[in-house]
Amino acid sequence: MTATESFSLEVRSQSVGVATGGVVPNVSSAADAPVVMLIHGAGMNRTVWQLQTRWLAHHGFTPLAIDLPGHGLSDGEPLDSVADMALWLGEAITAVSERLDSEQVRLVGHSMGSLICTEAAAADHDRIARLVLLGTAAAMPVHPALLGAARRNELLAPELMTAWSHGNRAHVATNPTPGLWMLGGGLALLERADDGVIHADLSACATYEAGDAASRVKCPVTVIVGSEDKMTPPRAAVPLIADFDNIDVVHLAGAGHMMMNEDPAAVRTALAAALA
Template sequence: MLFNIHGHPAYCYTGGKNFNPTLPTAVFIHGAQNDHSVWILQTRYFAHHGFNVLAVDLPGHGRSKGDALTSIEQMADWLIALLDAAGVQQACLIGHSMGSLIALETSARAPARVSKLALVGTAYPMKVSDTLLNAARDEEQTAIDMVNIWSHSTIAHKPSCPGPGFYVMSGSQRLMQRMSKINPAKVFYTDFSACNAYANGEQAAQTVTCPTLFVLGKKDMMTPPKATSTLRTAIAHSKTTLIDNCGHSLMAEQSDAVLQALFDFAKS
C-alpha cells in the first residue's frame, strides 16, 4: 500500500489483506537498516485475525522513497503524517529498536492517536558506541557484520529454527546488505546517529497513559533488558515480557513467542 508523505511515496505492508477502516489498526515500525519484512510473521497473523496492518518502510528504507530522516522526532512526525494519510484516527504502535523510540515519541506527540504501545528490543538512552558509529560511516559492511553477530543469542541456530533450511543470521545480514544496495547514502549511520542523539525518551515516557508492553530478549546484547529501567520506571503501569534464548533480533529468533506476546497484548 502506497501513500504520499511529504512529497515522497511511502510503502506499508498490509499483511496480505486489504485495508479495512472498520477494523482496529496495528502499526509496525522497523529498526535501523531494516524494512517492514522483519515483521513478516507477526503482521500476516495480525492481518488475518481481525486487525488492519500497516508495517511501514521508513523514508530511505525498503520501498519508501526520500532521504532517511535524521532524528527520532522527524520520524515520529512522519509517522503521524502517515496515519493522517491512511485515515487512521487511533492505532496500536509496535516498534522494534529504533522503531520503539519512534513509537514512544509519536505517543508523546499525539497521545490521542495511540491506543496501545509495544516497545520491542528497546532501551533508553539508546547509545551507540563510537566504534560502531564509525564503522557505519566508514565501513558499512563491517558494521553490518558487527550488528548481525551482536543481535543474535547464538551463531549456531538449530536447523529447524524457524524452518528446515532457514538460517536466521544469514537472513538478517542479507536484509541489511539489501538496504545498503538500494540506498547507498549511509542509512545505517543516519539511523544510528538518530538513536544516539535522541534525548527525549524519559520525558516522552512520562506522558504515556495508554497500555504499554515491553518485549525484551533475555540475551540481548544491543539493548539489554536492564537498559529499559528508565522507561519502565517512567511508565509505571507498563508490563514486561522477557523471552528466553533470544537476542536483539527477537522477531527472527523467537518469532512465535514475540507474536504471542504482541497479539495477546493487542487483543486485551
C-alpha cells in the same frame, strides 16, 4: 479495492513502502480490525515483521508495516533524528487514518522504531490506543567501531549489527523457519540499505535523549525484552519501564534483539495480548 491491488500510502508527497500481511485493507475491513502500524529499527525495513504481519492480518487486526523514509520501498532521504522520525510518523498516522477512516491506531516499534513510537505516543494521546515496544531502552548508545564502520559504508557495520542482534541459538544455525539461515538473512537485509542509511539511523539513536517522553504516554504499554539481547540489554529498559504509567513487561528467554525472527510464535502471542 480488489484482492489483486496493493495498499499504497503517501506521506509528504512521497511513496511509502507498506506490508499488509497479504490482506489488502479498506475502510470496511478496518472498521472491524484495529489498525496496527509496525515500525522497524536502524538500517532495516518493513520485512522484519513478515512473521507477524500475516498472522495479525488473519487474526482480527489490520497490520501496516511501513518503511521509514529512505528505507525499503519508501522514497526520500533518511531522517536525521528520532524527533524528526516521530513527526513523520505522526503524518503517516494521519494519512492512514484518512485512508482507512480509523480514529485510532496501535503502534509497534522495534529498537530505533521503539524510540520513534514512544515519542509519537507521547505527543498524541487521542489517536494512539496501544503501544508495544521490542528491543527498547531509555538510551541507545552506539559502539564507536560500529558507528565508524557505518560512516564509511563498510560491510563491517552490517556484520557487527547482525552478530550483536542475535542470541546464542541463532549463532548455531537454529531457525524457527526451517531451511532459512537467520544470520545470513539478517546480514542480507542490512546490506540492502543504501549508503549512509545505517549511519544516519545509528547516529539518530546515539544522540537520542528520552527526557520525559515515557511519562507523557497515556495509553497502555507493553515492553517485550529478550534475555540475550546484546544491543538493548534488559537492564537498559528498566529506567524507561519505570516511567510508564500503564505498563506490562514480557520476558522472552533465549531471545536476542531480533526476537521477531528468533522467537516469532512468542512475539505473536505477546502482540495478540497487548493489542487486543
